[in-house]
Amino acid sequence: MAKDPVRVLVTGAAGQIGYALVPMIARGVMLGPDQPVILHMLDIPPAAESLNGVKMELVDAAFPLLKGVVATTDVVEACTGVNIAVMVGGFPRKEGMERKDVMTKNVSIYKSQASALEKHAAANCKVLVVANPANTNALILKEFAPSIPERNISCLTRLDHNRALGQISERLSVPVSDVKNVIIWGNHSSTQYPDVNHATVKTPAGEKPVRELVSDDTWLNGEFITTVQQRGAAIIKARKLSSALSAASGACDHIRDWVLGTPEGTWVSMGVYSDGSYNVPAGLIYSFPVTCANGEWKIVQGLSIDEFSRKKLDLTAEELTEEKALAYSCLS
């Protein structure tokens, strides 16, 4: 029997990431090849004509899984009945700007959209915040939508996770699909900590630790980390626009694994509400290694954290604590 359609909201749908993301969702990349979808697309009035153009293209693409499109500038209409909300709407970082610079503009959007989601989304709606500062926007959304369970609110660090996999795959000349269990800890910012201490590569002789195969701790503790931390800025420098296709793809990976589950023996990175695991302050949205099953994520427990890693976990937590205070000062 055909499945009922799932309603997926994309805010900022007329923007760059939106333009890459909506066809992926309509093709089943996010929820699977047998899952019909109804797309809800929200943007602001100056982008209404462009949003309508995206809707026209979705119709023209004749996606078999796409059962309807709502394209609107009305936040209530956009949020009504949605099962999944991918929050991309906001202002992107430009060359030379830190993510904190976009804070003032974006946190107020997340405060107001929190209430709309809380009132009008379907029960148990899963929320993924992509717009920067992603962790802090997600935290503001959580705090201003108190009836949405905190386990349903997350932010995107899967792009950073995928970037780390990509760097290891290039360095070792192995398929990216053979590399797994890197971790992005903390903020989706240049203080994030890409950690390979538990990562492995599939080889003909079984799974081997990335550290052993790379056999270059100077690179792994130095250039590898800064390359992943700075990749967003490098893309902005090269394209004069921030990453879009990789961000859209990461958003699909994030929701797909959350809803359909992570493969046995594999974890992924998600920005989720900290419960104090790994001595990360509770009450921050922090990126952790997680496994997912039955639509729920769970922080992977018991991983060893050496002194080098500890400092990095704490540094990115400190930045998030500062961002939280800054966000509240912007809102008041």
Ligand SMILES: NC(=O)c1ccc[n+]([C@@H]2O[C@H](COP(=O)([O-])OP(=O)(O)OC[C@H]3O[C@@H](n4cnc5c(N)ncnc54)[C@H](O)[C@@H]3O)[C@@H](O)[C@H]2O)c1
């Ligand atoms: N977390 C990540 O990994 C990651 C990666 C890349 C980009 N980003 C962030 O994602 C966001 C979007 O990037 P982009 O390149 O698509 O930007 P963009 O400017 O191309 O698109 C953003 C869209 O949001 C719309 N918008 C603005 N305010 C809105 C509101 N209140 N409600 C609904 N829509 C609104 C704009 O009109 C625009 O169409 C930025 O904040 C960017 O920094 C995050």
Ligand SMILES: O=C(O)C[C@H](O)C(=O)O
């Ligand atoms: O760095 C940025 O601001 C864009 C985005 O967050 C990215 O990581 O590509």
